[in-house]
Amino acid sequence: DSGVTQTPKHLITATGQRVTLRCSPRSGDLSVYWYQQSLDQGLQFLIHYYNGEERAKGNILERFSAQQFPDLHSELNLSSLELGDSALYFCASSVGRRGNSPLHFGNGTRLTVT
Amino acid sequence: GQQLNQSPQSMFIQEGEDVSMNCTSSSIFNTWLWYKQDPGEGPVLLIALYKAGELTSNGRLTAQFGITRKDSFLNISASIPSDVGIYFCAGQLNAGNMLTFGGGTRLMVKP
Secondary structure (H helix, E strand, O other): OOOOEEEOOEEEEOOOOOEEEEEEOOOOOOEEEEEEEOOOOOEEEEEEEEOOEEEEEOOOOOOEEEEEOOOOOEEEEEOOOOHHHOEEEEEEEEOOOOOOOOOEEOOOEEEEEO | OOOEEEEOOEEEEEOOOOEEEEEEEOOOOOEEEEEEEOOOOOOEEEEEEOOOOOEEEEOOEEEEEOOOOOEEEEEEOOOOHHHOEEEEEEEEOOOOOOEEEOOOEEEEEEO
16 A cells, blocks of 8 residues: 555546546655556656645646645546546655655546547 | 667467576666557556666566676566566666666466
């Protein structure tokens, strides 16, 4: 158990809809990262938050947004969903900006858009 | 942007054989990480490398951080069926930066 909790585990929704994915980082971790993994593909970085502030953006669509709350949990919002958005979405956390702090991943949310 | 080339893409080996996979990058990283992903789960950290030339072991796994800081390899000795999964390398430029992942090596072990 990595200590990173993601909910829900599975999500099935229709095109055009909006969903929210939730992540609780490991206790003490200030950084949260979101990654997308399409079928049989590697992990694509979406966005990084540190202590409530956005730090870096990757290949994140404008239809997607995220935030990190004062209690350090994070939410990834996906709107105007398309079939191609079907993927596994992973959250990872780490201690933060200093020192050696590898990322620890949750078990992901599997999103299916029909 | 940074690219990580991981090879081989897949391997099908006999139980007991040794396995080797590697990653190369077009630019340097200051940290190399190796993860394993089982079906339906998130990647799990296997080995972290923080210094060029570093060789680190974790049980039957051994990984090295290339001296040029542009490559890394992972060896698995005496493979067993539970080694099956997808292995990802990842590079990190600095602490707190995002990870860049390789495309993964799918390992299949025949009992």
